[in-house]
Amino acid sequence: MITAYYDPGYEAPLGNHVMPIRKFRLVAEALRSNPRVELRQPEPVTEEDLLRVHTRAYVDAVRTGEPRTLAESQKLPWSPDLFRSVLLTNGGVLAASRSALEAGVAAALASGFHHASADHGEGFCTFNGLVVAGEALLAAGDLERVAVLDLDLHYGNGTAQLANGRGWLTNLSLYGNDYRDNTPYRDIAIRRHEDGPNHRSVPLPAGCDGALLLEILERELPSLLDGGRPDLLLFQAGADPYCEDPYSPLDLDHAALLARDRAVFRFAKAQGLPVAWVLAGGYTRDVTQVVTVHTNTFDAALEVYG
Numbered sequence: 001m002i003t004a005y006y007d008p009g010y011e012a013p014l015g016n017h018v019m020p021i022r023k024f025r026l027v028a029e030a031l032r033s034n035p036r037v038e039l040r041q042p043e044p045v046t047e048e049d050l051l052r053v054h055t056r057a058y059v060d061a062v063r064t065g066e067p068r069t070l071a072e073s074q075k076l077p078w079s080p081d082l083f084r085s086v087l088l089t090n091g092g093v094l095a096a097s098r099s100a101l102e103a104g105v106a107a108a109l110a111s112g113f114h115h116a117s118a119d120h121g122e123g124f125c126t127f128n129g130l131v132v133a134g135e136a137l138l139a140a141g142d143l144e145r146v147a148v149l150d151l152d153l154h155y156g157n158g159t160a161q162l163a164n165g166r167g168w169l170t171n172l173s174l175y176g177n178d179y180r181d182n183t184p185y186r187d188i189a190i191r192r193h194e195d196g197p198n199h200r201s202v203p204l205p206a207g208c209d210g211a212l213l214l215e216i217l218e219r220e221l222p223s224l225l226d227g228g229r230p231d232l233l234l235f236q237a238g239a240d241p242y243c244e245d246p247y248s249p250l251d252l253d254h255a256a257l258l259a260r261d262r263a264v265f266r267f268a269k270a271q272g273l274p275v276a277w278v279l280a281g282g283y284t285r286d287v288t289q290v291v292t293v294h295t296n297t298f299d300a301a302l303e304v305y306g
Contacts, residue, residue, distance in 0.1 A: 002301055003099050004031060005042040005092040006109040012085035014076060020287045024109045027279060027294045036302055042095035042108070044087035045136070049094070050127055052135040053162060055119045062086065062126055074121025086126040089113070093129035093278055094136055097232060100276035101142060105265070105305050107298070112148075112236045112278040114156030115179060122158060123179060129278070130234050131162045134169060143231035144168060147224040147273075149264065152238030152280040153248055154179040160199040171199040172224055174216060176208065176241060176250045186249055198227060204241075206249040210256025214263055221267045233268050233275040237261060239282030239293035246283055257293050261300035269304055277301075 006028040011021050031037045050059050061070040063083045071078040092108035099106035112130040115123035134146040150156040150173035157179050163171045178185040188203035195201055202220055204213065224230065239245070241252050252260075268275040277297065282290030 001036055001038055002105055002107060002298065002305065003038050003040055003096070003103065004107040004109055004298075005095045005099075006039050007041045007088045007092065009088045010085055010092070010110055012076070012082045013079060020282065020290060023282060023287055023290050023294070024279065026287065026291045027109050030291055030295050031298065034298070036306070037298060040095070042088065042091040044084070044091040045094055045132060049090070049132055049136050052139065053118065053131050054116075054127055058119050062121075070120060074116065074124055074126050076124055076126065082126070086113075090127055090129040090132050093234075093276070094133040096276040096278070097133045097137060097234065098142070100274040101137075101232060104274050105268075105301055106276050107301070108276065108278045110278055111280045112234065114150055114152060114159045114236055114280065115154070116158040117161045123154065123184075125158060128158050128162055130159055130236065131166070131169065133234070134232075137232070138168060145170070145228050145230045146232050146234060147230035148172070148234045148236065149221075149224060150175070150236040151241070151260065151264070152236050153177050153240035153245065153250070154184055154281065155201060156236065160196065160201070163199040164196060167198065169198060170224060170227055170230060172202070172220060173200070174202045174204055174220065176204045176206070177247060178203070184247060186247070204250060207251050209251045210253070210259055213252060213256060213260055217260065217263050221264070225271070230273060233273045235264055235275055235277035236280045237277045237294070237297045238280040239290045240280070242282070242284065242289060242293055244284050244289055245281075254292055254296060258296045258300055261297045262304060265301050265304035
């Protein structure tokens with residue numbers, strides 16, 4: 001049995017937006033008939049949780065809507081429901097992390113919001129749930145080290161920024177688009193991210209297929225253990241590397257992404273690392289393709305941990 005955290009309140013009203021926020025609901029609906037998945041509602045994070053990671057000015061802006069440019073720095077239309085939504089989605093990441101520490105594996109039907117930095121949001125990411133969860137568990141004495149494996153199409157620039165000065169955090173990102181200053185860069189041969197002492201970036205070449213991805217994963221996954229064994233692995237399971245995604249230059253079909261997820265879970269299990277994963281990215285016109293990527297991640301986890 002795998003526990004997955006979901007709340008209808010995740011779905012803030014965004015209007016006709018490129019971010020398919022309804023996907024969280026669609027994945028939950030697809031999972032309800034699976035007897036090996038238990039859906040639970042998380043508690044929202046508190047402002048205290050947010051303020052361990054984000055500035056007071058930014059948290060207040062998202063709560064109140066003023067100044068509007070800061071409240072909408074992540075490219076989402078502000079409303080009072082937006083703040084409630086991100087408290088719940090971050091709460092889902094934290095709840096899944098706690099559950100994984102107990103059970104070995106768990107999921108949040110929400111994004112990790114890896115573009116969010118300390119003082120602003122970017123790329124549809126308001127508060128960085130990955131680092132918020134890590135800080136909350138650290139403050140509670142539940143762990144000492146966290147590793148983030150980011151397999152979203154876009155480089156998690158916010159998580160990298162927040163990793164600076166946080167020696168307890170290790171971040172590994174395999175990506176097909178760089179991302180900085182609220183802008184994706186499709187051609188990583190021209191522009192790629194710089195590494196830091198505890199955040200490592202591995203660009204995937206255009207046309208990367210499943211075999212090459214698995215080869216790179218096998219080579220890079222052990223680096224998650226560098227600097228000290230993590231007590232928890234947070235896995236950003238992106239749907240946007242999918243070959244039909246409008247942002248993706250990669251040649252990864254559903255079978256390739258299923259194999260990707262299976263490799264991650266096998267590594268975590270072999271190393272004895274509790275793993276919590278989140279649903280990231282995915283912008284195909286046909287949202288069912290995004291849902292399939294995410295439900296396949298559950299199939300991979302159930303296969304490995306079943």
